[in-house]
Amino acid sequence: MATTTPEEAIAGALRRPRKPLIAKRRHRQVVLTYLFLIPAATVFILYRLIPLGWNFVLSFQFWSPTAPAEFAGLYHYEEMFLFDDVFRDALKNTLIYMLTAPIGIIMALGLAMLVNSQIRSRGLYRTLIFLSYPLMTVGVGIIWRWLYDEKVGLFNFILRSLGLIDEPIAFLESFSTALASVMAAAIWQILGFFMIILLTGLQNIPEHLYEAASIDGANRWRQFYRITLPLLRPSIFLCLIIGIIASFTSFDLIFVMTNGGPGHATELLITYIYRSAFQLSQFDYAGALTVVMFVFFITIAILANFVAGGDAGKVDIN
Amino acid sequence: MATVTLNSLYKNYGETEVVHGIDLEVGHQEFVVLVGPSGCGKSTTLRMVAGLEDITRGEIWIDDTCVNELEPQHRDIAMVFQDYALYPHMSVFQNMAFSLQYRGHDKSDIRRRVLAAADILNISELLERRPKQLSGGQRQRVAMGRAIVRDPKVFLFDEPLSNLDAKLRVSMRGEIKKLHRRVATTSIYVTHDQVEAMTLADRIVIMNAGNIEQIGTPDEVYSKPASVFVAGFVGSPTMNLLPAELTAADDGLAVRLDNDIALRIPETKRQRYANYVGQPVVFGLRPENILWSPNGAAQNDALIRRTAEEIEPLGSDTLVFFSIGGREVVGRLPPNSVRRIGETVSVLPEMDAMQLFDPASGKAI
Incomplete structure (x- = not known):
């Protein structure tokens, strides 16, 4: 029988795999998966699910911080849909404001195609266009407020210098232009982000598909709508969903630029919720508004993903 | 009648000349294979014939038309790509019908042609599938179907078998040969595989560093190599x-x-x-x-x-x-x-x- 030296015994012990805490490999993988999920899931439950559930409960109650809760049934919903003109304005404005997504996508697609072509300094253009996205929204609001300013604003200065207007335009103070003006700023901010997503999508379309199409007889325009657009569909719908989310939650830009005014010309659901809860202290009513916004929003997101074929954002060219 | 003639064809990328004035005549219904090592200019030459690359100097004639300034869609050619280049969002039928839609064919004619081509290539049962639902060999057949459906003057093949495994490559080689016998269209085929070249070609064009080393029948280039390069390139093992x-x-x-x-x-x-x-x-x-x-x-x-x-x-x-x-x-x-x-x-x-x-x-x- 072979004998083992102490050195060999130590080396053998070091080589021997440590017995795992959980014996089965599959169980270990499941535990590991949940361990990774716990931090994100905790934040999601604490800051998303619980407030949403609380809002849902609140929307069926009369509640204020100083009085005990009382069951209200559908009172707040009736109030909202039958009597509240501001809610209707906010809903209409939110729907209009959602147009920032498709408009931004169309513009970003044009830019993405431009910076994807063989133009010189395209890397520089990509950076410049993307620069607007990481800016803080409050900063964007301040910049655009200055651009729109009646007295010292750049737009009025240019329009007057070109002789196109005699009197300065009150972009943010006029009922007819305020919402469009804020939308322009929102589009400017998100344009770079859309462009990057679409550019990635464009770069995933193999060049030989265009070559095959050109040999097959498709001109540039036909290549665009028979090859580029269908293959970009996941990227476009990803942008659309992100754009819709952004427009629904675009509180800070409105808050800084117009605070919902003039009147309620730029009031969105999100700003109206804030106003109801924290300025008018109608937390129960704000809860009902939040539930409606959530249902509205989730329906649009599901619809967009459905139209995208359930693969929004997917990159698969095979 | 379809002939292809290259006259003193040059290609530069910036200052670098990659094709150094080649001359070649491809006869009517002839199957010519351009073969050579990577970077020898064979694919570039083929892409110039297709119109996918600009010509720096020289002329390309298809029949009696100088096609230098013609867009690819106006050259009446069809090309089979190395990566098949099938449109992933279209069915096999749509892929094959794509080119016909832009050439004034009515729906019934498109259907007739696609079905006929599918029949030739044994892919009739795949017409409703998407490319990603096909195997490599099936994709290659669809790519060829897309080319033959139009009945073009010239077929161009850019290393069409290089993505297939060895066994499939041999069988597809046979298919291509049969196909050429059947449709008898003038063809230019690019490959780096000399066995493929020998088995398919009526004539082989051996290229090296942007020049043509030898043009001849497979027998000629094998038994009478014009240069050390050809002797060392053709045959396995080589000379x-x-x-x-x-x-x-x-x-x-x-x-x-x-x-x-x-x-x-x-x-x-x-x-x-x-x-x-x-x-x-x-x-x-x-x-x-x-x-x-x-x-x-x-x-x-x-x-x-x-x-x-x-x-x-x-x-x-x-x-x-x-x-x-x-x-x-x-x-x-x-x-x-x-x-x-x-x-x-x-x-x-x-x-x-x-x-x-x-x-x-x-x-x-």
């Missing part, structure tokens, strides 16, 4: 190439390979090589022209005895490697002729099949 010296023998010429090996030049070749006596040459001989001679008479001055350094049994025959003058030589010998490394192997070179090349220019003498 044995050995530095040698041409010397005058008692009653003729001999090629000296090593101190102990001087092989007599056959009488039929003496006149051609007479001017090179005393000069260094490159001696070339195909492995199958090295004959096993176990009972070769020792006094036969052509008999070469060497030690086998490596053996590769291939079943039908055995490749035996040995050295002459420090250079490796391979002979294709009968199976089991040499069983072990280190055994002495006796061979006789078949001198009627030998080639001599000028070592300076690399060209055949």
Whole structure:
């Protein structure tokens, strides 16, 4: 029988795999998966699910911080849909404001195609266009407020210098232009982000598909709508969903630029919720508004993903 | 009638010239294969014919039309790409119908043509599928179907089989050959695989570093390579190439390979090589022209005895490697002729099949 030296015994012990805490490999993988999920899931439950559930409960109650809760049934919903003109304005404005997504996508697609072509300094253009996205929204609001300013604003200065207007335009103070003006700023901010997503999508379309199409007889325009657009569909719908989310939650830009005014010309659901809860202290009513916004929003997101074929954002060219 | 003519064709990328003025005529219904190593300019040449690359200088004619300035869609060509280039979001039917939609065919005609092409290629049952639901071979068939459905003047193939596994490649090679016999369209085929070139081509164009080294039938480029490059490129294993010296023998010429090996030049070749006596040459001989001679008479001055350094049994025959003058030589010998490394192997070179090349220019003498 072979004998083992102490050195060999130590080396053998070091080589021997440590017995795992959980014996089965599959169980270990499941535990590991949940361990990774716990931090994100905790934040999601604490800051998303619980407030949403609380809002849902609140929307069926009369509640204020100083009085005990009382069951209200559908009172707040009736109030909202039958009597509240501001809610209707906010809903209409939110729907209009959602147009920032498709408009931004169309513009970003044009830019993405431009910076994807063989133009010189395209890397520089990509950076410049993307620069607007990481800016803080409050900063964007301040910049655009200055651009729109009646007295010292750049737009009025240019329009007057070109002789196109005699009197300065009150972009943010006029009922007819305020919402469009804020939308322009929102589009400017998100344009770079859309462009990057679409550019990635464009770069995933193999060049030989265009070559095959050109040999097959498709001109540039036909290549665009028979090859580029269908293959970009996941990227476009990803942008659309992100754009819709952004427009629904675009509180800070409105808050800084117009605070919902003039009147309620730029009031969105999100700003109206804030106003109801924290300025008018109608937390129960704000809860009902939040539930409606959530249902509205989730329906649009599901619809967009459905139209995208359930693969929004997917990159698969095979 | 469809011919393709390249006149002094040049291609530059910036300052770098990659195709150096090539001339080529592809006849009506001819199947010409451009073959060469990576970077030799064969794909670039094909893409210039397709209109996917601009021409720096020279002319490309399809029949009697100079197509230099024509867009790809106006050249009446069809191309099969290496990566198939099937439209992933379209069904097989839509892929094949795509080109017909832009050429004024009505729906019933498109359907008829697609079904006919699908029938030829045995893909009728795949018409509703998307490319990602197909195997590599099926995708390749669809790519060919897309090309033949239009009945173009010229087919261009850009390494269409290189993404397939070895077995499928052999069967698809046969399919392409059958297809060409059936539709008889003028074809230019690019590959780096010389076996593919040999088996498919009516004529082979061997390219190297942007130049044409040789144009000829598969037989010609194999048995009469125009240069050392061609000799070393065509064939598997390739031709044995050995530095040698041409010397005058008692009653003729001999090629000296090593101190102990001087092989007599056959009488039929003496006149051609007479001017090179005393000069260094490159001696070339195909492995199958090295004959096993176990009972070769020792006094036969052509008999070469060497030690086998490596053996590769291939079943039908055995490749035996040995050295002459420090250079490796391979002979294709009968199976089991040499069983072990280190055994002495006796061979006789078949001198009627030998080639001599000028070592300076690399060209055949």
